[in-house]
Amino acid sequence: MVLARRIPLYQKASDFSVETSDETPLQAAGLIIRLLQNQPMKTKICAVINADNVKDALNDMKKAESADLTELRLDYIKNINESKVKELMKNKKQKIIITCRPINFGGLFRGSEKERLALLSRAIELGADFVDAEFGSEITNELTENKKGSKIIISHHDFKETPSLEKLESVYNQISQLNPNSVKIITTANSINDNFIIFDLLKGKNNLIAFCMGAEGEISRILAPKFGSRLAYCSLDKEKESAPGQINLEEMKNLYHNNLINKETNVIGIIGEFAENSMSKYMHNPNFVKNNVNFVYVPFKVAKNELKDFMENFRKFNFKGAAVTIPHKENIIKLIDELDETAEQIGATNTLVNDNGKIKGYNTDYYGAVYALKEQAEIKGNKILVLGAGGAARAVVYGLKREGAKLTLVNRTDGKAEKLANEFKVGFDEFSNVSKLVKENDIIINTTSVGMYPKENDSVLDGKDLFKGKIVMDIVYKPVNTKLIRMAKKKGCKTVTGDRMLIYQAVRQFELWTKINPGFKDMEKEMNKNI
Numbered sequence: 001m002v003l004a005r006r007i008p009l010y011q012k013a014s015d016f017s018v019e020t021s022d023e024t025p026l027q028a029a030g031l032i033i034r035l036l037q038n039q040p041m042k043t044k045i046c047a048v049i050n051a052d053n054v055k056d057a058l059n060d061m062k063k064a065e066s067a068d069l070t071e072l073r074l075d076y077i078k079n080i081n082e083s084k085v086k087e088l089m090k091n092k093k094q095k096i097i098i099t100c101r102p103i104n105f106g107g108l109f110r111g112s113e114k115e116r117l118a119l120l121s122r123a124i125e126l127g128a129d130f131v132d133a134e135f136g137s138e139i140t141n142e143l144t145e146n147k148k149g150s151k152i153i154i155s156h157h158d159f160k161e162t163p164s165l166e167k168l169e170s171v172y173n174q175i176s177q178l179n180p181n182s183v184k185i186i187t188t189a190n191s192i193n194d195n196f197i198i199f200d201l202l203k204g205k206n207n208l209i210a211f212c213m214g215a216e217g218e219i220s221r222i223l224a225p226k227f228g229s230r231l232a233y234c235s236l237d238k239e240k241e242s243a244p245g246q247i248n249l250e251e252m253k254n255l256y257h258n259n260l261i262n263k264e265t266n267v268i269g270i271i272g273e274f275a276e277n278s279m280s281k282y283m284h285n286p287n288f289v290k291n292n293v294n295f296v297y298v299p300f301k302v303a304k305n306e307l308k309d310f311m312e313n314f315r316k317f318n319f320k321g322a323a324v325t326i327p328h329k330e331n332i333i334k335l336i337d338e339l340d341e342t343a344e345q346i347g348a349t350n351t352l353v354n355d356n357g358k359i360k361g362y363n364t365d366y367y368g369a370v371y372a373l374k375e376q377a378e379i380k381g382n383k384i385l386v387l388g389a390g391g392a393a394r395a396v397v398y399g400l401k402r403e404g405a406k407l408t409l410v411n412r413t414d415g416k417a418e419k420l421a422n423e424f425k426v427g428f429d430e431f432s433n434v435s436k437l438v439k440e441n442d443i444i445i446n447t448t449s450v451g452m453y454p455k456e457n458d459s460v461l462d463g464k465d466l467f468k469g470k471i472v473m474d475i476v477y478k479p480v481n482t483k484l485i486r487m488a489k490k491k492g493c494k495t496v497t498g499d500r501m502l503i504y505q506a507v508r509q510f511e512l513w514t515k516i517n518p519g520f521k522d523m524e525k526e527m528n529k530n531i
């Protein structure tokens with residue numbers, strides 16, 4: 001009793017508090033040392049169970065055993081009652097958070113607060129390790145006072161936005177006054193830049209769980225261990241995501257290797273408007289682990305108008321590097337410090353390296369295009385028709401010209417092809433002549449985004465324009481078999497798919513970031529597992 005009265009006073013007077021009731025004395029000492037060294041606590045992976053009946057929930061609890069703990073959402077279970085809670089708790093094999101979110105706090109529970117309190121109190125009696133109680137709900141105080149052996153997480157969700165850091169700090173302070181074991185603050189990311197507010201919020205706090213919901217909030221979940229959120233929530237599998245942007249357990253463990261991420265992890269990401277579609281994460285992440293380097297590769301979903309702020313955050317948080325894709329390969333140049341000679345000549349960069357605060361841009365696309373094509377054809381002296389005149393075309397034209405190809409450029413907007421051709425001193429023609437041009441050239445390369453997911457049934461060329469004997473290359477790799485490639489194969493042409501270029505250029509990127517050559521075969525192997 002005396003201690004209970006003193007604890008709030010101790011907390012008020014202290015700079016830090018460390019939650020150790022769950023740890024052995026040695027672990028507790030480790031936590032204190034880490035705190036003194038200003039290192040975040042080890043983040044635990046929590047799999048969310050949101051089945052709508054007890055049988056499925058029990059199955060899911062089994063599947064979730066490879067997570068560090070599970071959150072059981074009672075509000076998802078139809079007609080939940082105390083006997084169902086008992087049956088679930090009887091089968092618990094690992095640490096569990098019990099949550100019963102009411103409708104007005106974004107959950108599905110429609111009963112009264114009294115009923116909700118009875119269910120959660122029953123879970124406490126039955127040994128729930130944690131109970132999640134909503135900040136501002138009338139039963140939260142009662143749960144905190146009668147928590148017995150359970151720990152209380154007091155949570156605050158913002159389903160609309162990520163407010164300012166000051167506002168979130170104030171929410172954190174208000175919740176802290178209620179004496180929970182952990183504070184949970186979840187917001188919605190409307191932009192990738194919202195994640196950085198959460199990373200700032202996590203600084204210096206060891207009892208906070210925080211991340212952003214939404215597809216734009218993905219990095220706050222993946223990087224939770226780097227910035228010190230106590231828990232990283234994930235779904236059990238793709239179909240069972242209880243919150244948008246939630247990553248599944250398999251990805252968290254085996255793709256992002258969340259258990260290996262720590263404060264020192266070097267963050268690499270792909271900066272693109274549709275970064276979530278990128279396949280490169282499947283190549284880089286496993287090879288980082290294989291080569292024993294502390295790196296992670298994540299999607300940076302950045303729209304055009306978010307790029308400037310994003311790059312400021314990229315610098316502030318000292319991210320190590322990036323791949324750059326549509327539509328930023330040219331625009332990003334003015335936001336970095338230096339370009340290597342090749343990127344300078346191409347006028348586009350697809351790879352950034354942050355060397356102690358100095359960001360340098362490289363271009364590995366040209367290299368990828370050249371080596372992918374070399375698998376099927378001699379480049380020197382061959383006549384090559386390049387379709388498109390955007391950033392990707394610039395890299396392809398640069399690379400092929402350097403190898404001694406005879407190039408002709410065409411583009412939907414003729415003037416752009418003419419301009420590019422003049423710049424690189426190669427041939428150009430009008431798009432209306434494309435059928436004739438295909439006949440005259442040995443190799444045809446699509447550098448436009450036509451045919452890319454989700455517009456898989458588009459093609460920049462007509463099937464009737466293709467003939468046996470031609471070599472057709474597409475730089476689009478999602479899908480690998482684009483409509484252009486499918487039509488070319490049908491006509492008996494040799495084909496070069498976009499994944500080949502992607503792998504070759506990724507090998508170079510890996511080397512630029514880590515100074516280690518991962519080996520083409522190892523990158524190819526990981527890519528092939530996922531296409």
Ligand code: ATR
Pocket residue numbers: 326327329387388389390391392393411412413416447448449450460
């Ligand atoms: P990237 O950096 O991937 O090259 P980009 O610079 O926006 O992207 O260039 C896109 C290229 O695809 C351009 O050549 C574009 O043609 P326009 O210059 O006429 O815009 C081409 N492109 C995009 N959609 C197209 C379509 N539906 N048909 C033909 N070409 C298309």
